[in-house]
Amino acid sequence: MKQKPCAVRNRYRYDIGRDAEQTPGLRRTGKLRFYLTVPRKQIVTLRTDKRKIKTMLTNIHPKLPMRNKIATIEFYISKLGFSEIADYGDYLLIKKDNIEIHFFEFKELDPKANYGQVYIRTNDIDNLYQSLLDNKTNIHPNGTLQKKPWGQKEFALLDPDNNLLTFGQRKNN
Numbered sequence: 001m002k003q004k005p006c007a008v009r010n011r012y013r014y015d016i017g018r019d020a021e022q023t024p025g026l027r028r029t030g031k032l033r034f035y036l037t038v039p040r041k042q043i044v045t046l047r048t049d050k051r052k053i054k055t056m057l058t059n060i061h062p063k064l065p066m067r068n069k070i071a072t073i074e075f076y077i078s079k080l081g082f083s084e085i086a087d088y089g090d091y092l093l094i095k096k097d098n099i100e101i102h103f104f105e106f107k108e109l110d111p112k113a114n115y116g117q118v119y120i121r122t123n124d125i126d127n128l129y130q131s132l133l134d135n136k137t138n139i140h141p142n143g144t145l146q147k148k149p150w151g152q153k154e155f156a157l158l159d160p161d162n163n164l165l166t167f168g169q170r171k172n173n
Contacts, residue, residue, distance in 0.1 A: 059098075059100070061100045061101065061102055062101055062102070062116075062118045063101075063102045063103070063104055064101060064102070064103050064104075064116045064118065064159075064161070064163045065103070065104060065105075065106035065109050065114060065116055065161055065163070066092065066103040066104070066105060066106065066109075066160075066161055067105075067106060067107055067109045067111070067160075067161055068160065069087075069092055069103070069105065071160040071161075072092065072103055072159065072160060072161070073092070073094075075159050075160050076094050076101070076159070077094070079132070079135055079137045080096065080132070080137070081096055081131075082094040082095060082096040082099075082101070083095055083096065085100065089105075090104065090105035091103070091104055091105070099120055101118065109161060111160075111161050111162035112162065114161055114162040114163065115164075116161070116162070116163035116164065117163065117164040117165075117166070118163065118164070118165050118166070119166045119168060120165060120166070120167050120168070121167075121168055121169065121170075122167050122168070122169050123169060124169070125145070125153050125154075125155070125167060125168065125169035126145070126153075128167060129145045129155050129167075132157070137157060138157060138158075139155055139156070139157050140155075140156040140157050140158055140164070142156075143155050143156025143157065143166065147171060148168075151170055151171060152168040152169065152170055152171065153168065153169050153171045154166055154167065154168040154169075155167055
C-alpha cells in the first residue's frame with residue numbers, strides 16, 4: 001500500500017488497489033481505485049503491531065531422533081543433569097535450565113547416518129565441561145574444550161543416537 005498525504009488534517013490515505021471493492025470503510029474514486037483514510041494515531045498502532053511481529057519468536061526446541069527411550073533418558077538425565085518434562089510413549093520432552101529438547105522415536109535410525117545437531121549456549125562453559133568430565137561423560141574426541149576462531153569457547157559430545165551436542169560460550173578475549 002502506498003501512503004499519501006490526505007486533505008483531511010492528521011490523516012494518511014492508503015491506496016489499496018482495485019481488489020478491495022467489498023471492504024467496509026473504503027471509498028471508491030473515479031479510477032476504480034480504493035482508498036482507506038487512517039488517523040495518524042492508528043498509524044502508530046500499526047507500527048507497534050509490526051514491532052510485535054518482529055519479536056514473535058521466543059524459543060527454539062530442537063527435535064532429535066531416539067532409537068531407545070531408556071538409553072536416551074539415562075544419558076540426558078543421569079549424565080547431563082536434565083529432567084523429564086513429559087513422556088508420551090514415542091515422544092519425550094526433557095529440560096535443563098532454559099534448554100528444552102524434544103525426542104521422537106525412530107527405531108530404524110542408523111546412528112552412523114544421523115546428522116542431528118544442537119548448539120547450546122552456556123554462561124559458564126569451564127564449570128560445565130569439568131562437571132561432565134567428573135561425571136565420566138564421554139567428550140567427542142574432536143570436540144574437547146577449546147577457543148574457536150569465531151569467538152566461541154566450545155566442546156562437543158555425542159548422545160547414544162549420535163546426535164551431536166555442541167556447548168559454547170562467547171569469549172570477549
